[in-house]
Amino acid sequence: MDWTIPLHRQQLDFMRRMQERSSSPGSSLLLNHGHPGVWSEQVTISGDRLSQIRAQCRQRILHSDPTQPVSELWQQYLLEALADAAASLVWSQQLVPIEETPNSFYWRESGSDAYGWTPRVQVLALSGPPTSDLIYPQEVKGSDILLWVAVEESLDDAYQDYHPIILGFLPSDRLPRQRPFSSDHLCYGGGLEGYIQLARPPLSQSSNCWLPPLMAGANYAYPLAIAADGKTLASTSYDGRVRLWRFQESQLQEVLRGRSWSTTPSNLNAEGQTLSTRDTDSIYRTCQAENGQLLRSLPGLASGVTAMLLDTSGKWLICGGQEGTIEVWQVETGKKQQSFKAHEGAIRFLAISTTGNAFASTGTDRRLRVWQWQDEQASLIFSQMREGISSITLSPDGSQVGCGLQNGQVEVWQVANGDRCYHLQAHSGPVRSLAISDEGTSLASSSLERTLKVWKTDTGELEGLRTGQTDPLISLSSHGDGSWIELNLFQGDPPNWTTCQSDQR
Structure with a gap:
């Protein structure tokens, strides 16, 4: 069986819950679970973490092309940083930032390098309603996995409480040709860890690890x-x-x-x-x-x-x-x-x-x-x-x-x-x-x-x-x-x- 079948079925259930959330704005638990170990599609970024993100965005602006409008740079950098932070919060033990490549991470398996495969994860940030068309990456940057994150809230400097949503992921070799494409093309984000385990090179036949x-x-x-x-x-x-x-x-x-x-x-x-x-x-x-x-x-x-x-x-x-x-x-x-x-x-x-x-x-x-x-x-x-x-x-x-x-x-x-x-x-x-x-x-x-x-x-x-x-x-x-x-x-x-x-x- 193609491994994407159950992930696409879960993705359809996730989209149904997003639609219910749109019709009932107060039902945030449809996307967020406070109990540790239970998958959350939505995270909260505020307080000191948000202040630190904004400070990093200001530093990026100082080193950017001075001919570009500061307001545009601010919204771009803040959006990308919020998406990166959301991914890092969900997979805090596995995602390691790649310094020379913004919005990219190495996936690290906790406590083990025995598999000899370290996939690269590229985070794509989407501003606005998560039901709209997804951003098609201009370049894959050598990434193995693409991960989409939506930020619905305003990106101005006064906003103090963000709730990014993990929309889903795709292996880079499964990126559809058609443009635009939407969330129903993605695989459910909660299955990312399972996909990486499946995609790793097979263990030695002599191993008893099961x-x-x-x-x-x-x-x-x-x-x-x-x-x-x-x-x-x-x-x-x-x-x-x-x-x-x-x-x-x-x-x-x-x-x-x-x-x-x-x-x-x-x-x-x-x-x-x-x-x-x-x-x-x-x-x-x-x-x-x-x-x-x-x-x-x-x-x-x-x-x-x-x-x-x-x-x-x-x-x-x-x-x-x-x-x-x-x-x-x-x-x-x-x-x-x-x-x-x-x-x-x-x-x-x-x-x-x-x-x-x-x-x-x-x-x-x-x-x-x-x-x-x-x-x-x-x-x-x-x-x-x-x-x-x-x-x-x-x-x-x-x-x-x-x-x-x-x-x-x-x-x-x-x-x-x-x-x-x-x-x-x-x-x-x-x-x-x-x-x-x-x-x-x-x-x-x-x-x-x-x-x-x-x-x-x-x-x-x-x-x-x-x-x-x-x-x-x-x-x-x-x-x-x-x-x-x-x-x-x-x-x-x-x-x-x-x-x-x-x-x-």
């Missing part, structure tokens, strides 16, 4: 799945291929507690859905230990993989794609077992029962479906239309399926007859993750409001509550003793709470 293709980019969570025994891991990246990794030891088994785990990208103004547990460091260290061996690569889906999971036994890999197709692969042989059209839109979430005889899926067509896996064939046994699904879960025995909604509500149905078991007014923000306990008597939910709640499934009453989670991107699993765990593979440090007690509400 963290880069696993993580793929710090700003976007790719589909990822770990089998319950902790020995098999599946990952994907921009190239659309699926990679299966095998641990020599089951370091993850204790953390996973007999449950398969998967993470799925999301379109909900956030970077993805992740599993959560206090044992974050254990899993993260295991992933960094470089002891994962590549078992095999699979061609994946032509449209790109949007969701994936492994069954509890680690025998089957289930993948969902952009065009609504689900494919099932045998892990040990790499043989495709089944491929079928499951939804009319991209697969968004997948969930599987502990017994492995049923799995659930949902797509952009707003349908929640449950499939029975029998005799190595999948058959539809439940279908429900729902608006705004933001997470799904399947009970361990596959008898109940639940979904969390963007409006904070939770609904659970009986798979056999389609009856709704209960409806909860659970959260004030989108419900990002759900889990039903082994015995089916408790349900846990978490949301972007950064709370975790446990509910009694027979009465719908709140059984436990925890707040204070610093990272809203969480999903849940349960221990055999009925407590709930929280694991964050992609973001920051784990919180200090681990279980929900009935006396804390």
